[in-house]
Amino acid sequence: MKYTVIDRGDPLSRELAERFHQLAGSRGLTPSEESPEIVVSIGGDGTLLEAFHQYVDRIASVSFVGIHTGHLGFFADWQKDELEELVELMASETPNIVRYPLAEIEVETASGVTRYTAVNEATIKGVDGTVVSQININDEIFEMFRGDGIVISTPPGSTAYNKSVGGAIVHPHIEALQIAEIASINNRVYRTLGSSVLLPKHHHCDIISKKEQRLTLTIDHLYFLINDLRSVRCRVSNDKISFARYRPFPFWNRVREAFLGDYEQ
Numbered sequence: 001m002k003y004t005v006i007d008r009g010d011p012l013s014r015e016l017a018e019r020f021h022q023l024a025g026s027r028g029l030t031p032s033e034e035s036p037e038i039v040v041s042i043g044g045d046g047t048l049l050e051a052f053h054q055y056v057d058r059i060a061s062v063s064f065v066g067i068h069t070g071h072l073g074f075f076a077d078w079q080k081d082e083l084e085e086l087v088e089l090m091a092s093e094t095p096n097i098v099r100y101p102l103a104e105i106e107v108e109t110a111s112g113v114t115r116y117t118a119v120n121e122a123t124i125k126g127v128d129g130t131v132v133s134q135i136n137i138n139d140e141i142f143e144m145f146r147g148d149g150i151v152i153s154t155p156p157g158s159t160a161y162n163k164s165v166g167g168a169i170v171h172p173h174i175e176a177l178q179i180a181e182i183a184s185i186n187n188r189v190y191r192t193l194g195s196s197v198l199l200p201k202h203h204h205c206d207i208i209s210k211k212e213q214r215l216t217l218t219i220d221h222l223y224f225l226i227n228d229l230r231s232v233r234c235r236v237s238n239d240k241i242s243f244a245r246y247r248p249f250p251f252w253n254r255v256r257e258a259f260l261g262d263y264e265q
């Protein structure tokens with residue numbers, strides 16, 4: 001079995017990566033940066049986002065495993081003192097593969113169209129003031145948005161930025177895309193829906209820039225400053241991200257542990 005490791009770069013994550021390679025070597029696993037079957041991310045959820053974007057072109061043939069070196073993550077379920085157990089399972093067991101939906105994001109500027117795949121979300125935010133953009137759903141005008149920005153998230157990303165702006169948490173077995181507003185302006189002149197919406201698979205939305213404006217576009221942890229945005233088209237991707245599960249890691253347990261803590265009986 002071919003694997004690779006991507007670590008956050010801090011001393012603890014690096015040390016764990018070295019230890020992982022030693023253990024994996026002694027159990028007959030083969031390191032391969034070019035064509036791994038399993039990508040082990042050591043750090044936090046952000047490290048998994050980096051690992052994903054590094055292997056996005058081979059996404060159909062890799063599965064991810066996350067080891068966290070800080071707090072329990074949404075993507076990283078293994079703890080730093082469980083490396084032996086994990087390597088042993090990787091060498092001897094066939095994991096359960098869990099697949100989560102992603103978002104396809106097509107960004108059109110004056111210089112052309114660039115396509116991205118997001119694990120968590122795409123965001124569009126203003127640099128010098130209010131963002132003005134028209135939102136179309138399935139090629140029909142839905143609303144004119146004025147405000148700080150828009151978050152378009154995947155189900156696995158629904159617990160990240162989307163949650164901070166009041167979006168719903170969506171179980172990743174639901175193939176959908178969520179559009180959430182960041183501080184929309186609502187008064188007698190300007191009107192937006194005000195609540196977030198979920199689009200099903202095969203629907204798409206376009207965010208069309210309606211003035212000359214400097215915007216920041218983020219795709220997960222990636223950040224771009226854009227002066228000439230025309231539109232951003234978003235839909236549920238045909239690709240999915242695969243996680244190799246050597247033990248169960250139920251989504252709702254992660255939500256409870258991350259946001260609610262221990263429940264006292």
Ligand code: NAP
Pocket residue numbers: 043044045046047049070073074120121156157158159160161162164219220221
């Ligand atoms: P970061 O500033 O470290 O990320 C912010 C927090 O989001 C971290 O605690 C991170 O966990 C956590 N996170 C990432 N993906 C998550 C998920 N799917 N569910 C729940 N929590 C998640 O930056 P980063 O590590 O490069 O991550 C980029 C992500 O940060 C973006 O995709 C965006 O979702 C999120 N973000 C959130 C806000 C906000 O809530 N206001 C603002 C900017 C960015 P780790 O510490 O384990 O990495």
Ligand code: MN
Pocket residue numbers: 044045046047
């Ligand atoms: Mn982070």
